Amino acid sequence: MDRAATADRIAALIAPFNKKGVEISDASTFAGDFEFDSLTVMDFVAAIEDEFDIIISMNQQAEIETYGQLVDAVVKLKG
């Protein structure tokens, strides 16, 4: 799948979770910039999984720290 199109869909999904209105870039971190707690991470991951019909296991999540890494991971998982 096209990276830009995937990034657009993820940007739409993160909006309701981005309560602080953090400006999003590929370098934005989920723990540091967005300040996601574990429950928010689960809900956000579930939203991504449902949108793209994929599984992002916790093992994979451990490797994803930034917004850019998430987009790359989704592109890769969609194949």
Place this chain on the structure above:
Amino acid sequence: MSDLFSKFDPLIQQREALLSTGVTDPFSLVMERVISPTVAVCNGRETILLGTYNYMGMTFDPDVIAAGKQALEDFGAGTTGSRVLNGTYAGHRAVEDALKEFYGMDHAMVFSTGYQANLGIISTIAGKGDYIVLDIDSHASIWDGCKMGDAEVVPFRHNDIEAMEKRLKRIPEGAGKLVVLEGVYSMLGDIAPLREMIAVAKANGAMVLVDEAHSMGFIGPNGRGVAEEQGVLDQVDFVIGTFSKSVGTVGGFCVSNHPKFEIMRLVCRPYVFTASLPPSVVATAATSIRKLMHGEAKRAHLWENSRTLHKGLKDLGFQLGTDEPQSAIISVIMPDLERGAAMWEALLHEGLYVNLARPPATPAGMTLLRCSLCAEHSAEQVQTIIGRFDRAGRIAGIL
């Protein structure tokens, strides 16, 4: 040199801030004397115990105590060995036989704690390339078992059948699947819709493990747990349980009908590489388990206690973890950690011990005062408990 302990600084600071308000440290309570399953002396004050998980009150059962004393005399203080070396005594076989009979299952394997039972079974059966699908509110021992194995770990929202099903359906063809559920979730005291969840798990080709730590002895017609209560125990591949709650001592176990189950004794590292339970412990456990098979009257009284306390606290205006009592755990939701700690201390001053539970142990960052009832709490004690909640709630400004 960087200090490896600096990662704990936020917690150290939070603790210091809390204790500087003058509140008693909730995590350094010492019980000086234990008088019965429901009463102990804490800080010199006689205190009703309402946070022990001693659901069936077996800790002081005369037959249980006698069996322990006899085993201590006959077999000594400890085994000094692993089950697979010199650590299997007659008592270990006897308690496994008692478990097989209690659950009506073919195999039983005893661990040194309930934590090790989850750690060992989950990490051993779900390996690299397999998938574990589990409830986000699972106990720490389940999470640690997931982490210790190499399986892909996929959590779903608490008790959400649809979320679980979606994840199961996305797992690649041919991968091994283990669904991990609990009968009673101990933080809020709510139960799982096991009948529906297990049906979905089975329809998607998954094996099912259910932790029934907080239901053994009093939920289900024979006290086998929530799966029995909902008529699906025969669909459960692995039941995990503990001796440290209704059984009244310490230890953990897994029971199963899997035809190859016995191989676990050779491949499960938290079983192999640790000393087995002392003879006195397995003797008390076996005696207690056999008595729990005939615990109908106690079960009925425990449920009565649970209903009375739930209604009493609800009527006082406390916010509870469940709308109806679903187990022997009644969880009282506190507005925040500071007022939760103040309420906990006020209760202790009234002579009532409950569990203060806080993040990360609790779901959604809640602070909880967790009450676990005992079949040995008298109806009068339950009324006393409600009265103490009333007074402490006013003192702490919760009510």
